[in-house]
Amino acid sequence: MILSHKVQPPGLPRGTITRDRLDEQFAALLESHETIVIFAAAGSGKTVQTRMFATRFGWPLAWLTLDAGDRSPSRLMVYLAEALSGLDPEAPRTVETALAEGFPATEVAAMLAESVADASLLLVLDDCEWLVDADETLAVLGVFLDYLPPGVRTVILSREDLSGPIGRMMMQGRIARMSGEDLALNMDEARTLLAAHGQDGRDPAPLMEATKGWIAAVAFDIVPGLQSENGPDALAGFVSREILARLPEEEQDFLLRTSIPAIVTARAAVALCGEKGYRLWQSLGSRHLPATKADRALVYHPRFRQYLREQLQARLPGELPGLQSRYARLLEEIGMHEDAVETYLEAGELEKAADVAERAVAALSARADWLVLLRWLEAFGNQVVESRPVLLGALLRALYGVRRIPEAQALIGRLHQEGVLGDVAKSDPGAVAFVGYAMQWRPAEALELIRNYEGDFRAEAVRYELEAVAGREPVASPPGRDWVDSERVYSWGLLVQGRLDQLLRMLPDEDDWPPRSFFRTPHPLLALVWRGELALARELLDEVPEAIKFGAHTDLWFFHEAWLLWAEGQTEKALWAAESAVEHSRRTRFGWEPCFEVVVGVLQLTLGRVDDARMTLADAISRSAASGNRCYAEWGQTFQGLAYLRIDRPEDAARVLRTATEAMRAAGRTLMLPFAATYLAEAEARLGHAEAASAAVELAYETANAIGCLFILKNALNDVPGVLRRQIENDVGGTRWRQLVGHQPPEARKRQPAVASERVIVIDVHTHGPVLDLIVDGVPRCSRRTKVLELAAYLTLHPEGVERHRLQERLFPDADPRRGGNYFRQVVHKLRQATGVNLARTSQSHVRWADGLYVDSTDLRFERMIKEAYGLRGAERLERIESTLELVEGPYLPESELEWAEERRHELEVMIVNAAVDAAEVALSLGHLERARQAASFAINRDPFCESAYCVRMQVEGALGAPHAVLAEFQRLTKALAELGVGPTPTTRQLVSELRGI
Template sequence: MTPESAEPAPRPHRHRIAPPGVPAGSLGRPRLDRLLSELFETYSVVEIVAAPGSGKTVQAQLYAAASGLPLAWLTLDKSDVSASALVFDLASALGDLAEGAAATMLNTLQGNGTPDEAAAILASTLGEHDCLLVIDDCHHIAGSADAASAVDTFLEYIAEPVRVLLLARDELPWPLQKRYVHGRIAQLGDATLNLSKQEVAAFVESSGAGPESVQPIFEQTGGWAAGVAFASRFGVGEEPNLRDLSTYFGRQVLDPLPEAEQRFLLDTSVTDAVTRDVAVALCGAEGNRLWSGLSARHLPATSRTADAIVCHSLFRTYLLRQLEDTQPERLRELRAAYARYLASVRQFDEATELWLALGDLDEAQRSAVEALPALYSRADWPVVKRWLEALGEDRVLEDPALIGASVRAVHDLRELEPARRLIRRMDREGRLRGAVEHDPGVLAAAAWAMHAHPHEALGLLDKYEGDASADVVRYMIDTTVSTREVSPPDAQGLAFVERGLSWGLFLQGRLGELARMGPADTDGPILNPHVILAAAFRQDTAEVDRMWLRIPPETRDRPHARFIEAMMDLTRENHAGSRENLRLALADSHRSGFSLEPVYETFAGYLLLLTEGAEPAIAQLRPVLDAMSRTGQTAYIEMTQCFLGLAYLRVDRVAEARLMLRDAVASMTRCRRELLLPLAAAGLSEATARTGNDEAAHENAELAYRLASDMGSFWALIQAVRLFPEIRRREAARDRGDTRWSRLVVAPSSDRAADGPHRPDPGTRRFELQPFGRGRDLYVDGVRANVGRTKLLELLACLALHPKGIDRFELQRRLFPDADQRSGGNHFRQVAHKLRLRTGIVLERQGSLVLLSPSLGLVARDVESERLLAEASALPGPERRRRLLDGLAPVEGHYLEGSCLPWVEERRAHLTLVHEEARIELAMLHLELGEPELARAVCEQILESNRYSDPAYRVLADVERAVGSESSALAVYRRASDALSELGLQPGDARRLARGRHRPTGRPPATG
């Protein structure tokens, strides 16, 4: 069995996800209702910490009824010390409010997620529901930091309208306690819950006692709810200590009942809620009749739901003590009977806990084996590990199911070295075969645990027969070590190994397949962060940002998520951010022994090459290569050879560079690991050119270009030509009619800012600056703000170009170049004030810097346009065309029309050049893709704004030749001659085009 095929965890008992009912005679308490309503106006979480019998549970139900809010209820029990069990119990309690959350949480946990991540997903599914969630008996998680952390995460990510009421006997453990420190939770205690004298009087009156009883009851109980309830009903004359209700329970509740009903209450005290089925299981055939009779009595200290009698915790404690003192063997028999009942209704995990508590290891083993599928499904590995330790090594080693559980638990708890020792021992002793035959999914867990030692892992996969998940693990490992091409398996819906599959696709450069692994919906959480790498290496920054926000926040802090964020930064040229994220990933992986640490170190070496030079990069990469050579992880060896070869080439160690790059290219080509192959092949082109072998240099450059085009990303190739510009110049010079290399960078004049504006979380207001044309304005949540004043737009446009801030005096100089410092300061304050009044935007100060708040996330269409146009360089053919069209769409006129500020005019001229370069490329793409009319329209658009654009005339001549005749091409030449002659220029390029120099046939299109 695999986690994917395992049965889902059973729902908690119905009485745990429903209010336990209000005892007969309970009165409303408007004072507390008002107090809770007032607290919920300020806090989303309120906690009531009070002793048993203080009325917490009753008041929560009374408040829910008075508020009219939709109510979700969860009563915790001992099983909720397991964080994953607690999260699923919460999902059950929330019911339709958390529709679809359970399946997503299962995928999270089976995909190596944590209960905290599942809790964050559950909270996010609630949306903006206006409801009340009550979590009762929170004292059960007092000893579980993991469960408390899951609750804390859940509370962190619930939406504002969701009100949460926690009921506990003692203050909650860390990390929930930090909410007290930060004032993020309101707390009520015993003193607040105690009945006032007026409330005691109302209670006494409702019970039929005389008013003379009010003062004695109030004095002796202090307003303690349980004491008031019993004293009002039975009096206080003979009871000196109302804090000890034992005499009341015995004399006033139990003794008046018939003996059969007394025995029924005692026998059923082993459970916290008694249904008809439980009554029959514990009391035999007569249990059904007795249940009906006691249900009708409405006894003190009990309440009734639709299908259960619930004893107050104080009363149940008294009953259990009576059984333990008078009939200890009977108590043991009843607990065993209840454990058998739990197994009969498939609540195997609770049954196992009971058998372990009773010390019956035979029964515990049987029920544990039955419970394992449910525990696997919710990845409840701490519970599995605790059970195995309680059962003992001898029992575990005799049972293939428990051996498999041991392998799964140590693997999924990330106890990697113990996991490897256990797997080697089980394999050596011949026990692993039985475990795999019983549960084929164990093989995938075992091989995954060993994948830092890939040849051992492959040995296990060859030796035993697993399920489909083992095929995925084999693919992941083969992708890193194989010396031949490996094809990905057809594996759908295997959350347990989805990250392994996607990692293999990434190493092979299968970006299209990797992108298709992303979720089909556009709003739900992304549980596998690897899918973002496809968008990152295609330099689709907007998509990367959108997807990153959909990753549960808890997942983003993992070491491998840090690596993915480093790749996001690397592909957007934010080298400082990439290095920092790699540093964090390495620090965390050092502690955990995570097996992808060599990959992190390799990319860290490449970043050193980009930022500090070749020698530091060589010092970083050389030891990594030596270490990888010993493990046989060929894919990582190739990566390291690629980056090391480039570093050698930068310091002109050509022979060493050529050797490294030749080996990397040969191995990557043979194995079809193509992610970095364009970079390695381009580097080898440069190395061979330096040795004088021009033909080999050209062949490698052609290989690099073709592979980048096939992969759908020119990112790696562009990295190479930035390091070694001669590659591009050399290839462009070989054939002037082949424009692929000269057009590798779409808009060479563009300035793609690596540190763009922060993108706000969903739900925050969106500010968008449209600085183009006469319709320039600010849009707030898509609605035009009609700012009007050019100076406000100039201020926003300038700040958008400096997301990290700009010196205040420099900003004043840019906005008011003709004013002195004092006048400029006064003008600036007035403009900032008007900006706040018109838009609500408040400027921030950090020392001498002025900036927009990062949480504001202002999007400036000029910056977005330039970013999109720069990113188009990474894409081939139709995808490049789409990105260019997206980048040019906002350009509806000149930048900040009407402004004469020097920096605006400079920016305007820059953008005009960038947009013309982009339109030239767009026209050429239209022509190559068989769209000559569209190409002509783009050329005419260019010439309308710049009648001297020689490149536009050249493309237009190609268009006319494709759809018209030689005469129409010559007409274009005459237009070019007339225009350029005004500048004293000769239209030589246009004349050559008019004579019909076509690109040689057989060559691939300019962008693949």
């Protein structure tokens, strides 16, 4: 149930005044910053000033007032979506669906922020002190702020400082900070406020001296002479006592009793104070209290309410539990079950709390609020939980949700033995799927349990995945449907069976490309890798924020990253990712180490570490076989067979590969079958079994062709090249095997020094060479992120800064302004996450590198060094040019297709070729013939039509006394220029004649 008052701007107290000074300060800060945070004591005027500012400047407004329940990340997302529903009516449904599908709150935060239109909006988060020490929720809030579009500005109001991402963003200059001192009244404002309250002639000086400008004290008309009451906290208590003491006894009693809820509605007043409650609620609503009326409810000033609670405990200690219980019953009646459970727990009524919890756990499970569930269940005690099947189901879900898997397995086993698991399944059919999740590494037991207990559709997905991984016979995939939070297990079953077409249908459609947001289910990425669509796989993987990759399924993301890096040829990085997957799984007790160890073994083999690979794979095979996970045992045997071939033990290789191949074929697990059959063909051939070898390689081809992974078949053939050679020799006149020679992946879808400070961060943008990266203080930070490199390279070319809209257009020329803005924000976020480096925005809306950075790039360094080289002569000039040319191996940003990058690439290539020709001519003049030849050849490799470079090579051959070689060089030049429809110049022809002595 949504509390509507939380997402409505609060009412304004009577006598509120406008404060031009603060309005102008707010406007200036929001012009240059994404967010303002105001950390100030209660009653400092945070809420009123923000409300007044938004009204005066006409900001469209979205408001959320937090409470204790919003310490839960998922609940915070629910209410943020509701607050934004005026701008995007689909926002609540988006969040609800994502949480129901099991996405972590960080991922939901990014989704919600990206769904917000890039339009003018002021989002206010009030009472954020509830998030102090709620590190997980603050992290989620940080992700949300990171992904908001540029048009949205945020104001965060809190009585206490917030650390974590809020503190980080303040240090980066993205968030402006204000304090109670900024909000304090000055003398003119105090005079205006007094006048608004009918006290025009009153001298504000004594009042300001007493209150130090604290607006609540002034607004509540505190008399001068507070003497020792210094500071906002002491003053808050004084104000509360003074107000309470002036009221009739029954109204004091009402205020004490109604301090239980944060929001006092008419129903709450009657529930807590009986029949007179409604009359008193109406009466106090018209009094000048530190409270406001919002949505037909009284909202007490937080410090005022705190004082009332203290007085309630002091004056009526025996009544507190009863009041809490009565209020909990009201919450229960109006459907606010979560809050009712919390209030019953405060009252110590565990049985009643458990009764209501049975109706609340479904909502908490739907948004994966496992920590709250576990706290409740621990508070109820074992005796209460064990007597309630719904709570046992919730306990099972929560234990798995926080990765306390051994405990979940022990609970499942005990409930099954005691005959209680059936009651759990009847009361909570969805819990049956969690039985399967928790027992994945004991699949035989898991399948028996799932088959014995009737669950919902999620159990069907888990059953399919377990049978696909552990069965001896093929299993059909369930009919297609929206699998919600079981999509990962369902898609894993498709993957091990090689159903790549079905997996790829989970990708965004062509009409939705490029995807508006990052792709969230990892397994189709591996289908792209198997198909050889590496650029698309990389694009999708790089779209996933670090907060997601290092969220609930970190090990799986590492696993997929490892395979992609392997396919890209980055073996060392791939091995690190695979070992990280193993380590994370081991640390969290996820249990997937044997599966992840297979890819570790593959990469160790690729690096030539055969002995290490054999040990790794033997462990993976042994543990997988012992647990009944036949699939991963087969994978391990596949590469164990390759390891045996590496050490020339074909008998052992054939033995394990026959076992793996036969098992895969029998069970319909075809993902790794092209590898296994290819390696088996090599083993059989070495043993002299020609027919068996032929049959095995035909099986490899047919399987790869059927599931569309000839790219993977080519990789397997690269491991044992003799297999392909024999097939080509035996297939005279055929083209099938010859086509695999040089087989390429399918075409992919397209898509100034800083001011000195105490510590200067050095950034080097590597725009050329075998490794394109951002090097931050000597450490590579951003390999394979083309967009981030494009952003860094462009800003380095424009140290004075670039207009935001212009920079966005240069990076995303084909995107409309809204999408381009979202994409730009993501790239800046990725730059910041990867490097810790921030960008600065000037008052003219220019974006540039932040102060405190020294930024350089390969291309700019090349230009400087070449210019210096041209100022030298002789051998010194030659050596300087040769060393400079070493910087620019490969073209500038070779993966970039942006117009400005292509222009820069062409500009640099002209300079590079000219420099190489210059070096060749200098070397020739110095008599260094081989160096002259190498420099000229370098120029021709970069520009096949460079006539002057050919002339140098002709002169080298002439100096060596080889007139026939001179003619050969001339013929090569003539052939090259013919492609352009031109021929050599008369000067070159004359040179040839002279060198040949004609």
